[in-house]
Amino acid sequence: MRNVFLTIVFAAAVAVPVGAQQRAPGNCTYQNCALGLSPAWNGIDVTRGEDQVRVTSLGFFFPQDITHAFRDDPEAMDVARDAVRLRQAAAILTDAGLVLTATGLARALFQRDFDTLSTALTVVGGVSFMGGVPLQFAADGALSRAVWLYNRRF
Numbered sequence: 001m002r003n004v005f006l007t008i009v010f011a012a013a014v015a016v017p018v019g020a021q022q023r024a025p026g027n028c029t030y031q032n033c034a035l036g037l038s039p040a041w042n043g044i045d046v047t048r049g050e051d052q053v054r055v056t057s058l059g060f061f062f063p064q065d066i067t068h069a070f071r072d073d074p075e076a077m078d079v080a081r082d083a084v085r086l087r088q089a090a091a092i093l094t095d096a097g098l099v100l101t102a103t104g105l106a107r108a109l110f111q112r113d114f115d116t117l118s119t120a121l122t123v124v125g126g127v128s129f130m131g132g133v134p135l136q137f138a139a140d141g142a143l144s145r146a147v148w149l150y151n152r153r154f
Helices: 002-015 018-023 074-111 116-151
Strands: 035-040 043-048 053-059
Touching (some): 035 053, 043 116
8 A cells, every 4th residue: 555655656746847846946845935825804914834924915905015925936926916906906895885884874873864875875885895895705716826826836
């Protein structure tokens, strides 16, 4: 059984394309250089290695450019750029939705009446927020894909 396992491992190692083996720096292994994802209260952190050292973060509210973490792989960098664009669009919708909903509710509470303007602000805010949620998930998916593309070299 052990020989079958070793044969499979050897065959898999030989089957890896030569280009993929050459892309990784000499001292980099999956354990110390591979990227990972870790949830945070304000977004998703991109981490490196077994110790999950934070490299960058794709924020929910104010997303910043994270492509520097993927600079060694052009394809992963392109997908990470897409993740940032999606998250920026999602942040606009969800942030505006939160502000509009809060404004509509606060206005209604202070006036003790849900008039037309308070209702409109609350409804438009809720629709905006809900419209941003699928984009948030799409950004997470794109970031996950970028991490996978980056890690395939290891």
